[in-house]
Amino acid sequence: MADVRDLRIVVIGAGMGGLGTALAFARKGFKDIRVFETASNLGFVGAGIQIPPNVVRVLSHLGCWESIAKEATIVRGTSIRGKPPAKNLV
Numbered sequence: 596m597a598d599v600r601d602l603r604i605v606v607i608g609a610g611m612g613g614l615g616t617a618l619a620f621a622r623k624g625f626k627d628i629r630v631f632e633t634a635s636n637l638g639f640v641g642a643g644i645q646i647p648p649n650v651v652r653v654l655s656h657l658g659c660w661e662s663i664a665k666e667a668t669i670v671r672g673t674s675i676r677g678k679p680p681a682k683n684l685v
């Protein structure tokens with residue numbers, strides 16, 4: 596009987612969802628995984644990425660968290676600044 600892990604897996608998009616999906620298939624033993632990305636290049640944009648606890652659990656499960664944690668900064672607090680709401684809003 597054919598092994599399901601011999602199936603070809605095609606993932607469209609190399610964002611977090613696509614790469615996470617590809618990695619999850621790889622961890623399950625799938626060998627033929629192709630990721631297609633329409634962007635001509637993927638580069639640094641100089642932005643910080645906040646990683647909430649539920650994502651840490653997923654990254655740990657995928658075996659990625661330890662190397663990310665070495666580069667990460669633990670944020671002790673945040674604030675969101677903006678205009679106060681208009682008075683007659685409600």
Ligand SMILES: Cc1cc2nc3c(=O)[nH]c(=O)nc-3n(C[C@H](O)[C@H](O)[C@H](O)COP(=O)(O)OP(=O)(O)OC[C@H]3O[C@@H](n4cnc5c(N)ncnc54)[C@H](O)[C@@H]3O)c2cc1C
Pocket residue numbers: 607608609610611612613631632633634643644645646647650
């Ligand atoms: C300014 C900003 C800041 C953010 N900050 C955070 C943060 O700090 N922490 C956090 O957890 N989330 C953050 N997010 C949200 C996070 O970026 C998204 O939730 C996440 O990137 C979604 O991942 P995705 O893989 O679903 O989609 P995407 O990242 O959009 O990836 C989809 C990919 O598919 C490709 N694609 C689309 N169509 C095709 C096609 N036909 N063929 C091939 N490739 C295709 C696209 O080019 C893209 O690379 C932020 C979002 C923004 C906009």
